[in-house]
Amino acid sequence: MTKVTRRGFAAGLGLAGASALAAPAIAQGKKELRMLMAWPKNFPGLGTSADRFAQRVNTLSDGSISVKVFGAGEIVSPFEVLDAVASGAGDITHDTSYYWLGKDPAFVYFAVVPFGLTADEHMTWLKFGGGQELWDKLGAQHGVKPLAVLNTGAQMGGWFKEEINSADDLQGKKVRYPGIGGQMLSELGAIPTNIPGGELFTALQSGTIDGLEWVAPWNDLAFGFHRVAKHYYYPGFHEMGHSLSSYINLDVWNDMSELEQAIIQNAADAEYSVGLAEFNARNNAALSQLVNEHGVELHQWPEDIVSKMQEILPRVMADHAAKSEMATEVAASWTEFRDQQRAWGNVTDYINAGLKKG
Structure with a gap:
């Protein structure tokens, strides 16, 4: 990767006072990190989790490190936060890694x-399956240190204005589905696009898109998608446990002491767990409200769509993994871990199923 200079990137973005954004603010031995989010400030779940992470860093460091949170668009657009942080126009992101495909x-x-x-499996891979080491290697190639800071848990399949009864109903549908899930839907005839979260309601309302997936009931209720679409699908097979990221400018990270790095890492680990718990708690209540108060029709994905997605997944993933040396290496680790971990998962699922029946 060709490294973008801090001054050059800031000038390219047209940032006012770019020279003031060249490095973390340091005053009287205190550091202030500027967090650039890919979503609106204070947004339930995503934004509030970022605020909680920032507060935890401040508390654990006894005020010697503070994190100032900027919402999408305050300094750069959602899809520019990684480049901005890598170049020094910010210090840390709050985003999702599949934006950087x-x-x-x-x-x-x-x-x-x-x-x-799942959320638990993802963290297990990072901590004990070699995932973090590979992520650090990938991040270093792009001038950042990666951290997992949140997991939304299982997500929903998304919203549609018209009912989807079979794969044929997806033909020509314009849908907001980022990542590999969107690529797979395109093979069923849908037309995927990636739109920042803050623009989704308007895009759905105006007809720019016919359907979308965002997160899960808690976030979807807050965005008001039920006001323009009534068909809500599950499960979110494309996102069984979505991990959110913070990428720290690598120079900023390397300039930190071991204690400071440990504070940031432990704050991230704690928020991953607490944020996941909050999503699980809030989603159930929000889903009940959507169905019982707003007349949303809850649908299970048609079987032919699920089976076709499962059928094409191995080929799509193989094609995806072959696109770069790093993707090939990461895919091999991820796949080996998934297969081994599922052996344990099958045992625990069997036990849990038996307990539920009892």
Whole structure:
């Protein structure tokens, strides 16, 4: 990767006072990190989790490190946050790694893959399956240090204005489905596009898109998609456990002491767990509200769509993994871990199924 200079990137973005954004603010021994988010500030779940992470860093460091959170568009657009941080126009992102597929296909494995890892499995891969080491290698190629800071858990299949009864109903439908899930839907005749979260309601309302997936009931209710679409699908087989990321400018990370790095890492680990718990709690209540108060029709995905997606997944993933050396290496690790971990998962699922019946 050709490294973009901090001054050059900031000038290219047309940022006012770019020279003031060249490095973390340091005053009286205190560091202030500027977090650039890919979503609106204070948005339930995604934005509020970022705020909680920032507060945890401040608390654990006894105020010696603070994180100032900027929402999408305050400094750069959602799809520019990684480049901005890598160049020094910010210090840390709050985003999803599958936004960076265009930089290297390997990034998607650190967010979510269709029929892939659950939230617990993803963290297990990072911590004990070699995933973090590979992620660090990938991040270094792009001038950043990666951290997992949140997982939304299982997501929903998305919203449609018209009911989807079979794969044939997807023909020509314009849908907001990022990542590999969108690529797979395109093979069923849909037309996927990637649109930032803050623009989704308007795009659905205006007819720019016919359907979309965002996150899950808690976030979807907040965005008001039920006001323009009434058909809500599950399960979110494309996102069984979506991990969100923070990428720290590599120079900023390397300039930190071991204690400072440990504070950031532990704050991220804690928020991953707490954020997941909050999503699980809020989603159930929000889904009940959508169905019982707003007349949303809850549908299970038609069987032919699920079976076709499962059928094409191995080929799509193989093609994807072959697109870069890094993707090939990461895919091999991810796949080996998934297959081994599923052996344990099958045992625990069997036990849990028996307990539920009892």
